[in-house]
Amino acid sequence: MSDTFALVRSALERVDGDDQLVEPILQLIPLSGVSIATLGNALSAETIAASDRRIAVIDELQFDLTEGPCWDAVGTGRPVLESAIQNARHDAWPAFADAIKNQQVGALFAFPLRVGPLQVGAVELYDVQERTLSAQLVDEMMRLTRPLTRYVLRRTIELAALPDPSEFKPHARRRIHQAAGFVIAQLELSPDDAHLFIQAQAYAQNRPMADVAEDILERRTGYVLHETTIEDRP
Incomplete structure (x- = not known):
């Protein structure tokens, strides 16, 4: 593993707020943006953190259409790597593929947040240009999903105890x-x-x-x- 990975993982292990989630990930994989969202069979669809408006909209499109790379990633437990998303054929999510054409995004990568069979959510990264991720970066990103999943579950438990948890959910639906x-x-x-x-x-x-x-x-x-x-x- 790279020295950067070790530093990023250490930073994510110490995260105590949603606003601290995205910067470490972009240090490891310097793309245009990143989001962390809950979706699947355990938690309601919600963006927890987003680096910019574009990735938040991409999340919302997937929530609305109930299809897209994040749904595939969390459902299969494997990363979805779309290095040229505008040019590829997407029979599994035609509505999302059509909607994404209006977004300035060339590459889209989704990594599952899971605990065994429990589907927690996904980490999604995008770049405005087409690009690929090395096998090492994919492996490191998958390793980072472990502390991220723990954070999301801990956050869910803590918010459930609050009288009005929506106050602490800036992207709540x-x-x-x-x-x-x-x-x-x-x-x-x-x-x-x-x-x-x-x-x-x-x-x-x-x-x-x-x-x-x-x-x-x-x-x-x-x-x-x-x-x-x-x-x-x-």
Whole structure:
């Protein structure tokens, strides 16, 4: 293992806040950006830390469409390495492949966060240019998923004990759930259909569900049939 890897692993072992997660990883693999997200069969889909807006949007697209390299990585327990993502064929995630064409990203790499069969999430790195990762970097990144997985699980347990954990989740998808509630009240849909309604609008507009949810909640759309809010309804 490289000296840089040893320093980065040591730094991640001592992390005590979400804002300390991304910089060590970019020291090891200096790409354009990185994110750490929860998804899979154990935790709800959420970006815990993101180095920039673009990688956060890439995460949101995968959450919204329930497909993409992060889902493949966490499902298989193996890294997904897309060195030229715009030019490759992606039969397993056609909707995400179509959505990613509007993002300035040439390469995308996802590494699973797992404990045995427990699917915790993924680490995702991107570069604006096409590029490959050496076998050594892939191996080192997989080794770093161990302290990252421990941090994510510890964080989950600690937040569960708080009265309002959403206050400490800057990328939480609570607004989507709020918008779904508004759609239920306005259009008299079931919860599943309300979520599907927002998802369909996001897909049609090629935007994250979180952005569509904000439009709905801020009355910036044509979806509001009347001005009665959820609180006004009997």
